[in-house]
Amino acid sequence: MKKKIFTFVMSVFIVFASIGVHQVEAATYNGKTSVNLNVRVKPDLNGKVYTTLKKNSSVNYGNYNSSWVKVYLNGKTYYASKRYIVPIKASQISTTSTVKTTKGVTTANLNVRTSPSLSGKVYKTLKKNTKVEYASYNSSWVKVVISGKTYYASKKYVKSVSTTPSSSVPSTPNVLKGILTSNLNIRMSPSLSGKVYKTLKKNTKVDYASYNSSWVKVIISGKTYYASKAYIKPVTTEVKVTKVIGYAKEPLKLYSKTDQKSTVVNTLPSKKEMTYSKYNSDWSIVYLGTKTYFTLTKWIIVGKVPVEKPVEEKIQGYASQTLILYNQLSSNATIVKELRKYESLTYSKIDENWIKVYIGSNIYYAEASKVISGKPDVDSLGVIYVNVPGDVLNVRQAASVNSKQVGTLKHGTEIEYYGTENGFHKIKFNGQFAYISSAFIKTSKPVASSNAVIILDPGHGGRDPGAVNGSLYEKTIVLDVTKRVEAYLRSKYGYTVRMTRSTDVYLTLEQRVAAAKSLRGNLFISMHVNALNVSTAKGMETYYSTRSAHSARSRVLASNIQNNLASKMSGMSNRGVKTANYHVITYNTMPSALVELGFISSPTDLTYLRSDASRQRMAEGVAEGIAKYVQTYH
Structure with missing residues (x-):
């Protein structure tokens, strides 16, 4: 029994041995023989001679020992004397075909390699019956020319075909209709190195004829060019004409x-x-x-010929009564702001019912019946009060910040006014008409300011953009809204407001907490914008930390802000007050809240986050919530 098993094993071994080794070792080299060279079945001068290679024959070989090399022929390994093989450097191998080639066809799916070795890198695989141009390399390999460059393939899978080569354009080619499946370079010759005549866009219709397995002739204005066959799809039915x-x-x-x-x-x-x-x-x-x-x-x-719009005539006028400004041409549109009676404005007529109102670079819409052209001729319109806590208000000769200063007014000064113009109130100063900024007046006498110090923290900044949507960054949005909150709290309530950052700089979370403490704050509000990887999440929310030493008052602060913010931004979703142990509201030494003004990833919220008018309303909502807290505890 053991004898039978041994005989079977030896039989299998002999069968496999007779098949030969078809894959050469990794370290292979190109060389040529310096003499007529015997190739043997083993590395020994007494070894049987398999074949004799003539002088200057190309060989593919690998190291064996100091005297012998392995020679790879027909996919098998043999041996030859090392001293009679001269190595050929890679730089000496030409990648450009200069040899006379023969027309052939593949007899099987065939790997085309970058070197004449079974371990050579496969450049591409040609399908059976693919036409090729080739030249002999050695007894086992042929050179295959593709797009003007030389590669290698097994000789036994290439069969010559008897054809008459011709690169000329046939006088009556079999022209087909096709359509491009991608943008496609049209070249002067059938090669990737051929000069590009032009690039046709995807879905362009073309007339073409077959050239070889990889290229087609493209006929443009009666002339023949070349393009890759892979990107042209034949059109077998009439394409519908789109007018x-x-x-x-x-x-x-x-x-x-x-x-x-x-x-x-x-x-x-x-x-x-x-x-x-x-x-x-x-x-x-x-x-x-x-x-x-x-x-x-x-x-x-x-498209249609564009209609040239007439130049709009801009008119100077004033409001004959309280004037509502809309963001669109409809009384159902969003109300952006209101102008007081007799307030000056610049406008142009749309029709008998509507006008455009120009304020800075913005355009609004208003009812035409409530506006009169010219300047108002009226007596005093009422009393106003200067509102510049701890400061004075400049009085100017004209309604411009660049106008000459003619004096100053103290905080709380009562004064009559005679109209508004370009963001200024018209007053009488030393018997002459003059102007003061409308941003620093109130219609009621300012009350004594609180001694609370409010710390506003615009999130992110510098190298940290926060949430991003295209060219819109969280750090930019929150810095703008926070500055508006600061200005509102200072002008309306005279509060002391300090910011952790007022420019585009980066601060760590620890630096923000430390800044709030060093600025001697009494309450801390951090401003942010939300984002998720889904566009359905939307709305505003305000957080406080349950782990804070000031958790109870932080909850009141967060609730006041969220309620007032939701009231100002009724068009946005109200996500309410939530808890989270964010660093800046957990480790602060004062009542703290973190406001999320909306989702930059939501198309709905993005409309508000981009709008100056909406940002101003957000700022006022946050500021009024802060003011309510300050009035309760300070």
Whole structure:
């Protein structure tokens, strides 16, 4: 029994041994013989001679020992004397075909490699019956020329075919209709190194004819070019013609056929509208009545001729009563702001019912019946009070910050006014008309300011942009809104407000907490914008920390802010007051809250976060919530 098993094993071993080793070792080299060289079945001068290679024969070999090398022939390993093989450096191997090639066809799916070795890198695999150009390399390998470069393949899987090579364009090629499946370079020759004549866009219709397995001839304006076959799909059915409206970019010549040398049948004047459809990459069909013509597409602009809008006449006027400004041309649109009676404005007429109102770079809409052109001629409109806690208000000769200063007024000063103009109130000062900034007046006498110090913390900054949506950054939004909160609290309530950062700088969480303490704050509010990887999440929310030493008052602060913010921003979702142990509100030494003004990832919230008017309302909501807390505890 043991004898039978041994005999079977030896039989299997002999069968496998007879098959030979088909994969060479990793370290292989190219060389040539310096003499007629015997190749043996083992590394010994007494070894049987398998074949004799002539002098200067190319060989693929690997190291064996100091005297012998392994020679790879027909996918098997043999041996030869090392001293009679001269190595060929990689730089000496040409990648450009300069040898005479033969037409052939693959007899199986065939790997084409970058070197004549089974361990050589596979450049691509050619399918069975693919036509190739090749030249002999050695007894086992051939050189295969693809796109003007030389690669290698097993000789036994390439069969020569008897054809008459011709690179000329056939006089009557079998022209097919096709369409591009991607943007495609059209070249002067069938090679990736060929000069690009032009690039056609995806879905362009082309006329083409077969050239070889990889390239096709593309016919443009009667001339032949070349393109990769892989990106052209044949069109077997008639493509539906899509007619569109366009107009002439300049006087437009209409031809009888797609040739600029053909007869010019008609000429359309510049900006003349027409109906047309694309014919190919260069030409379009123009439809005039029942007739069709051809013209170059580059002379047509898609769409209707733009209507030139008349120049709007801007008028100086004033509000005859309280004037509501809308963000759109509708009384149901969002109310952006109100102008007081007799307040000056610049406007233009839309129709008998509506006007456009210009304030800075913004445009609003208002009812025409409530505006009068010219300047108001009235007596004193009432009493106002200067509101600059701890400071004085400049009095200027004209309604401009660049106008000459004629004096100052103290905080709380009562004074009559005679109208408004360009953001200024008109007053009498030393018997003459003068102007003070409307941003620093109140209609009621200012009350004594609180001694509370409010710390505002715009989140992120510097190298930390926070949440991002395109070119819109969280750090930019929150810095803008926080500055508006600061200005509102100072101007309306005279509060002492300090910011952890007022420019685009980066602060760590620890630095923000330390800044609040060093600035001797009594309460801390951190401003942020939310984001998620889904667009459905939306709305505003305010957080306080349950682990804070000031958790109870922090909850009151957060509730006041959220309630007032939701009241100001009724169009946004109210997500309420929530708890979270964020660092800046957990480790602060004072009552603290963190406000999320909305989701930058939400298309709905993004509309508000981009709007100056909405940011101002957000700031006022946050500020009023802070003021309510201060009035309760300070």
